[in-house]
Amino acid sequence: MITMLVVLSIGGSILAKNLDPAHFAAYGKALRELSEEHRLVIITGGGVAARKYINAARSIGANEVVCDFIGIDVTRLNAQLLIAALGNDAYPEPPQTYKEAELAMASGKIVVMGGVIPGQTTDAVSAILAEYLNADLMIIATSVDGVYTADPMTDPNARKFDVMTPKELLDVVISTEMKAGSRSPVDPIAAKIIERCNIETIVMDGKDPASVTDVVQQESIKTEPVAGVRLGTRIIR
Ligand code: UTP
Numbered sequence: 340m341i342t343m344l345v346v347l348s349i350g351g352s353i354l355a356k357n358l359d360p361a362h363f364a365a366y367g368k369a370l371r372e373l374s375e376e377h378r379l380v381i382i383t384g385g386g387v388a389a390r391k392y393i394n395a396a397r398s399i400g401a402n403e404v405v406c407d408f409i410g411i412d413v414t415r416l417n418a419q420l421l422i423a424a425l426g427n428d429a430y431p432e433p434p435q436t437y438k439e440a441e442l443a444m445a446s447g448k449i450v451v452m453g454g455v456i457p458g459q460t461t462d463a464v465s466a467i468l469a470e471y472l473n474a475d476l477m478i479i480a481t482s483v484d485g486v487y488t489a490d491p492m493t494d495p496n497a498r499k500f501d502v503m504t505p506k507e508l509l510d511v512v513i514s515t516e517m518k519a520g521s522r523s524p525v526d527p528i529a530a531k532i533i534e535r536c537n538i539e540t541i542v543m544d545g546k547d548p549a550s551v552t553d554v555v556q557q558e559s560i561k562t563e564p565v566a567g568v569r570l571g572t573r574i575i576r
Contacts, residue, residue, distance in 0.1 A: 351387070
C-alpha cells in the first residue's frame with residue numbers, strides 16, 4: 340500500500356562524488372525498495388562536476404545565467420545515471436519542468452530530475468515540487484548532518500538544531516549566506532518556499548542511502564525515534 344508522497348533532494352556532492360557507480364547502484368536499490376511503499380520524486384544535484392564546468396565557463400567569460408544552464412545540464416546527467424540505476428522502476432527521462440514532473444508522476448514510476456531554471460539550486464526545485472505536488476514529506480539529503488546555528492566549518496560554537504520552525508530556518512539561512520564564503524545546507528529560495536508551504540522537511544546526512552530510507556519509514560509510521568536512525572534536523576511549524 341502506498342502511504343506517502345516523498346520528494347527527496349540528493350545533493351550532487353554525495354550522489355556523484357567521484358562518479359562512483361557503486362554509489363548510484365546503492366541509491367538505486369534503496370529507492371526501489373522504498374518505492375514499494377511510497378511514491379517518490381528524486382531531485383539530483385550537480386556536485387563536483389557541475390562546479391568544475393561552472394568554474395571553467397566563468398573563467399572564459401560566461402555570465403552567471405550561462406553558468407546556471409551548464410549546471411542544470413550536469414544535474415540532469417546525474418539524474419540520468421540514477422535513472423539507469425533504477426532501471427524499469429524509473430520514468431525514463433528527467434522531466435525538464437514542474438508540469439512535466441507532474442505528468443511523469445502519472446506513470447506510477449519513480450520520477451528523477453535535475454534543475455529547472457537559472458538562478459536557484461536543486462533544493463529550490465525540490466521545495467517547489469513538494470509544494471506543487473502536495474507532498475507529505477521533503478528530505479534534503481546532503482553532506483552535512485543537519486542545520487546549524489552557524490557554519491560549523493568556521494564557527495566552533497555552532498550548534499545543530501534537532502527541530503526548528505520554517506521561520507527559524509529562513510533566519511539561519513539568510514544570516515549564514517550573508518557571511519562571505521559561508522554556505523548554508525539549504526538554499527534561500529528553498530527556505531522561503533518551505534516557510535510558505537509548511538511541508539514537513541528533514542535535512543540530513545545522505546551519504547548512506549539506508550539512513551535516508553530509515554528516516555522515511557520512521558516518518559511514515561510516526562513512532563518514537565528508532566535506535567540508530569540519524570534524523571538530522573526536522574523543520575516543522
Ligand atoms: P546544485 O543544486 O547541485 O547546486 O546545482 P549546489 O547547491 O551548488 O550543489 P551541491 O548541493 O553542493 O551539490 C548545480 C548548479 O546548477 C545550477 C546552479 O548553477 C547550481 O549551482 N542550477 C541548478 C540552476 O541554475 N537551476 C536549477 O534549478 C538547478
